[in-house]
Amino acid sequence: MARPTLDFWFELASTYSYLSAERIDDLAEKYGVIVTWRPFLLGPIFHAQGWDTSPFNLQPAKGQYMWRDLARISEDRGLPPFRQPDIFPMHSVKAARLALVGLAQGWGQEFVRNVYRAGFQNNQDISDNAVLMACVVAAGGDPISAGELANSDAVKQKLRGQTEMAVDRGLFGAPAFTVGDQLFWGDDRLEQAMEWAVRLA
């Protein structure tokens, strides 16, 4: 029997992706599933939908609910207090490119969690180079070479390709999880996605 696998699709500016990044390692171990981390950008997907910002901004009632939901869930899960950032959504393209570099070099998952914590626990602007470099260093990466690589055409193209792949797989929001051709959307579906990974392996 093949080892179960699952792709974890996340957007660095996404609040609910943050929740999944904080717990996916534990669940992967519990279910015995190998997880591939796949950063992508929601901006182009929202733009193709005719939206110039997050649906949480376009629908104020939904946005207001989302902040409360995140605070409650963070508390229930024993995470540090969730803090609504002053800027939302933050520009995440640089963070996503650095994540791709880090994931290839072995420090990407920790970097991703550092970025989420910077944005959603500490109200830091994750489009700011100093913030990003601190996240790289804390994850064990070399900030100089990581910054250069993140600006390379190869990495830029890789991120574009990853976002196109997300669209091809039917993604319309984040986080999402794919197991073969099965798509699961939202942190709420993480356990179900793990179960399907085990079932389909």
Add this chain to the structure above:
Amino acid sequence: MARPTLDFWFELASTYSYLSAERIDDLAEKYGVIVTWRPFLLGPIFHAQGWDTSPFNLQPAKGQYMWRDLARISEDRGLPPFRQPDIFPMHSVKAARLALVGLAQGWGQEFVRNVYRAGFQNNQDISDNAVLMACVVAAGGDPISAGELANSDAVKQKLRGQTEMAVDRGLFGAPAFTVGDQLFWGDDRLEQAMEWAVRLA
């Protein structure tokens, strides 16, 4: 200590409301929570947002996902096969008015489940009077008097008031659950809402 209470807000045309209607009685018993069923209309709320149909139609990728999600969840929960109806969303105003009548007369919850099953298991049009009357009869209601009451100004006004109340409480989708001033959105949040009801009682 007061007995825990929770309000269950549902839209008769809503697929995820169907899922909650099928399981909320069992959960209410498990948690010892008294549930008040509150039908309302999403149409006016979507309209105020500038939408002329369901977001699942406005966002095709999200809609496509939703149908798959419902099929998988129905299967996981041992429900009869979920069937994507030919018409979506169906006009639900008559069903919602009848639900108000039935809830006042004691056969409303069963009626609501009958309507959901007609729409999402049997591909019946829940705006059709014959379909609705069959749902009334199967729930133990009298179709003649229920139909007359449902057309009364009092019931029409009650449904409008209930939808306004939903907006006041911050609702933007269905199902939703309220416990005091705490709002929970989506079938996924039903257990959490029950826990909060117990905690806040």
